[in-house]
Amino acid sequence: MNGAESLMRTLADAGIEVCFGNPGTTELKLVGALDTEPRMRGVLALFEGVVTGAADGYARMAGKPAATMLHLGPGLGHGLSNLHNARRANSPMVNIVGDHPTHHKSYDPPLESDLDTVARSLGGPIRRPANVAGVSQDAVSAIADALEPPGQIATLIMPADVSWSDGVAADGDGDRPMVLARPVSTVKPAVVKRIAEVLRGGDETALIIGGPAGRAAGLCAASRIAAATGARVFLELHSSRVEHGAGLPSFPHLGMFPERVLHQLDGVRHVIVAGTPVPMAFFAYPDKPSCLVPEGARAHVLAEVGEDATEALTALAGLVAPDRQPEVNEPGRPAMPTGPLTITTWPAVIGALLPENAIVVDETISSGAGLHAAVAGAPRHDMLQPCGGAMGEGMPLAVGAAIAAPHRPVVVLEADGCAVYTLSALWTQARERLNITNVILNNRSYATLRDEWEHLGTDQSDPHSNPLLDLGHPDLDFAALARGFGVAASRATTAEELAEQFNQAIAEPGPHLIEAVIPPIR
Amino acid sequence: MNGAESLMRTLADAGIEVCFGNPGTTELKLVGALDTEPRMRGVLALFEGVVTGAADGYARMAGKPAATMLHLGPGLGHGLSNLHNARRANSPMVNIVGDHPTHHKSYDPPLESDLDTVARSLGGPIRRPANVAGVSQDAVSAIADALEPPGQIATLIMPADVSWSDGVAADGDGDRPMVLARPVSTVKPAVVKRIAEVLRGGDETALIIGGPAGRAAGLCAASRIAAATGARVFLELHSSRVEHGAGLPSFPHLGMFPERVLHQLDGVRHVIVAGTPVPMAFFAYPDKPSCLVPEGARAHVLAEVGEDATEALTALAGLVAPDRQPEVNEPGRPAMPTGPLTITTWPAVIGALLPENAIVVDETISSGAGLHAAVAGAPRHDMLQPCGGAMGEGMPLAVGAAIAAPHRPVVVLEADGCAVYTLSALWTQARERLNITNVILNNRSYATLRDEWEHLGTDQSDPHSNPLLDLGHPDLDFAALARGFGVAASRATTAEELAEQFNQAIAEPGPHLIEAVIPPIR
DSSP states (O other): OBHHHHHHHHHHHTTOOEEEEOOOGGGHHHHHHHHTOTTOEEEEOSSHHHHHHHHHHHHHHHSSOOEEEEEHHHHHHHHHHHHHHHHHTTOOEEEEEEEOOHHHHTTOOTTOOOHHHHHHTTOSOEEOOSSGGGHHHHHHHHHHHHHSTTOOEEEEEEEHHHHHOBOSOTTOTTOOOOOOOOOOBOOOHHHHHHHHHHHHTOOOEEEEEOGGGGSHHHHHHHHHHHHHHOOEEEEOSSOSOEEESTTSOOOOBOOSSHHHHHHHTTTOSEEEEESSOOOBOSSOOTTOOSBOSOTTOEEEEEEOBTBOHHHHHHHHHHHHOTTOOOOOOOSOOOOOOOSBOOTTHHHHHHHHHOOTTOEEEEEOGGGOTTHHHHTTTSSOEEEEOOSSOOSOOHHHHHHHHHHHSTTSOEEEEEEHHHHGGGTTHHHHHHHTTOOEEEEEEEOSBOHHHHHHHHHHTOOSSOGGGOGGGBOOSSOOOHHHHHHHTTOEEEEESBHHHHHHHHHHHHHSSSOEEEEEEOOOOO | OBHHHHHHHHHHHTTOOEEEEOOOGGGHHHHHHHHTOTTOEEEEOSSHHHHHHHHHHHHHHHSSOOEEEEEHHHHHHHHHHHHHHHHHTTOOEEEEEEEOOHHHHTTOOTTOOOHHHHHHTTOSOEEOOSSGGGHHHHHHHHHHHHHSTTOOEEEEEEEHHHHHOBOSOTTOTTOOOOOOOOOOBOOOHHHHHHHHHHHHTOOOEEEEEOGGGGSHHHHHHHHHHHHHHOOEEEEOSSOSOEEESTTSOOOOBOOSSHHHHHHHTTTOSEEEEESSOOOBOSSOOTTOOSBOSOTTOEEEEEEOBTBOHHHHHHHHHHHHOTTOOOOOOOSOOOOOOOSBOOTTHHHHHHHHHOOTTOEEEEEOGGGOTTHHHHTTTSSOEEEEOOSSOOSOOHHHHHHHHHHHSTTSOEEEEEEHHHHHHTTTHHHHHHHTTOOEEEEEEEOSBOHHHHHHHHHHTOOSSOGGGOGGGBOOSSOOOHHHHHHHTTOEEEEESBHHHHHHHHHHHHHSSSOEEEEEEOOOOO
16 A cells, blocks of 8 residues: 555545545646545546645534645645635644655655745644555544644645555554544533623623534523523624524624724623624724724633633533523515615515525625524524635635535625636536525625725725726626536526526526626725 | 835936836835836736746846845745746846835744745845935845856845935936846857867767757757767756747757656767756666666766857857758648647647747646647747746746737646646736737646656555545636636637637737646546
8 A cells, every 4th residue: 555545544444525626737646536535525626725725624514534636836826825725724634745755845846835924824634644554544633733723734745655655554553443532612600600700791792603612502592591691692703603594693893994893892891702703803904993892891701712612611501591592583585676786675585585404604794794694584504604705715615515414405695706706616616406596696896895995084085986996897797707617697687587597596506607797886 | 215116217328127026014115106107017926936936037028137026024925936947948027025124023023034045045145225315225136146157146134223324425426327138147168169079070969958958050050069969958857948840959858757767868979068957867766866867878077057059059069060950840730620729739729829929938848749740840939937946937937928028829738736826826917918828728637646656656646536636626617717717718628629719819908718628647
């Protein structure tokens, strides 16, 4: 057995089932080994940002890591933006990067680059087996690294000569099936008690929850706490995975702009965080604070990122709200709108028609303000958002989610500017016949940058005439682009058209794209 | 004047005329400043790999750096692959990356990442002005860094607060127009004399030339040397810019695979390099050498990368071939082929029809073996290739080349697998109305990986059935993709169709895409 086969067997033994990849020559032995390991599914993407975004989406829905396969430093570079998003989502991932053999690197061939330094920028551990005998142990360690709370990007660099060298007995060397288990870091009871005292003090309090606390158990505990104490509950700005819809509590997300967050937190004396950092501004602005704990308020950490926020919230609810029930959304859909699509009508169409048990990927940025309210009474669903602020993860996240949860419909709500970064995700959706409905909200501008422009007080010119903020000229034709990647596509300009096309996309198997044309924001 | 304005004015004073960008919030003041600096052209791309590849192509044709504008660590990450290619092409570039203010970074907001470490992986100097007063000097230094032979990626990190802060007088502070001059590092006469002795020794000798020696003067000197001494002349594997066609000498490129190179160099006792490293294998293979200087041969460096190889070759020709003339290609075109497109007929069509004074971008990989011979007698042209082996630079290079040389037709010959990485380059081509004819050679596979598969002796399975090497299922429809980005497109399956469509694309202004369907290699 060669090193590549040893790696794939070890990953499969550990329960890793999917490898998203865009391989090159240095990974060909890995491609061959993947092909002969029946427990591992290889999923090809045409661009590495799709690979890494899909691995993020998979981890969020499967609760365990996928592997990736990337080609040298340039492949890792292309994958870096969505690795950043995955890192911010605390998604576990075993990021496998092929490399030249060590003896070959010393000649500085054209594709040689400072791969280790790029990998180091991700903050997670980096392993590089020195020989075939070390592959299996390094792979086991990389998986353990990935699962380290709150979840890490573990990078395993596989030199090509280690992949191609033989030397591991095919049925032994102590390899054995492992069970992937994510270690849990429990919050101390004394911390929970101290936070209970804060809540019992009767001051205005905000409770901000994030990470795994966005699942039903955490949401219900937070709702009980709110019902008993009057605390205002918020979700962090962007959530890796929130369970949402009828029968579940629903909380607003913290806003993007500092003044919005300070308005949300106006008057509070205490800010309690569970599974998310203390609130800070997404971007900095002249004369505005970075830390968004209001002046005079104190911040309290119930659960650090990586600690079991759900258990802590449940324990806290046991102390302050023992007899309370969570307040949950009644089933209910918005009335089906008519007429032109706008930033208020498109979310209502989705809310009216969202299918049962959906996974919703939300990368709507400036166009999505009405989305969460519109689907609050729809059938229960999971909502995934890019967490690191790097644009272009929506459609890749959907690929990973659909592969992790093949029997659930996936709906992507995607801003036009974001969509272009990783458009070839559509090809992987088509090849894998994934049940994904991509709705592209085309307002023909980097509208979020125009918002930011007003915010920064950039007075040099009208942002609407600035060529670097304009996605028109020429207009992108997303339906044509989708068809080019083998995905059925249509265009909607009215609520009626969107409704008809959305219903059809959900009813038919395989991926679809709907270009929803909405007016530019002025 | 704020820091952003100070930067743009300094760049313009230094003669930098173009900034390729994909900005975000942290760069908005730079966007505003660019808009008010009439000497600087801002070119928007929808993906950072297009930004950096275009800046590479611009530098090759303009002979001076462009600026880029990238958004934080994720933007730099997306740009990294073509920055790698630009580094290998020794293209000067002033790579401007916006960052959060330093005070804001300490809060670790979502888009914070280890930007400095990623930038460090490029090997070039990194500057970060601490305040607005330091911007102009850091920009001047970054330009000087970029021009340092052989050409570098100089990264200038602009914290948003430095961009937005006022503090530079609008008409002064010692700023003054500079003239961009690339310093030249001259080869010592003693080195040239020593190499002349080698050539006079009468042993079989190979002369491998690269970098700026690919221009007419270097080629002519090399041809004179070959005529007088019998030395075999080769171009390096991938050239940043070669002048080619009727009236110029033409030399074969070194091959990709080690055995090909060893065949090319078979029997030589001396390998002389000028402007390129000693030949090494592109990839490593089991039991094959990395260093491709044949056993028993000696390597000699006439000009290191970054030294003036053209001057050294000219001096060498003066010593060993004072009375010789270069041997140049006679004008002549291949006969126009008929029938289905194949890897032999498509290059003949291009050779038959290449317009005057063209810039040809060659990212054909496995499909392009016949290209250089087919255009050898065509009207004089420049030939650009990605130099770092990272796929997906062809169409971005064309963007930069077309902006640097607006009155020349640009022809991109692009492999299908490569095209997908940076497809949105088409949108920038359309927006800027660039005269670019993109010919996509669609064989529906990563054919180069199938070649490599055979080469590596990967015997696990038939590469033609391996899903990770197959670009079909579904087939990419490049004509639809082009139309989605606003570029006129057509599809050719015969030589006659390609000829008609190519002539039309050259005749009409603006960009065109022709999908040339060729059979999969078996």
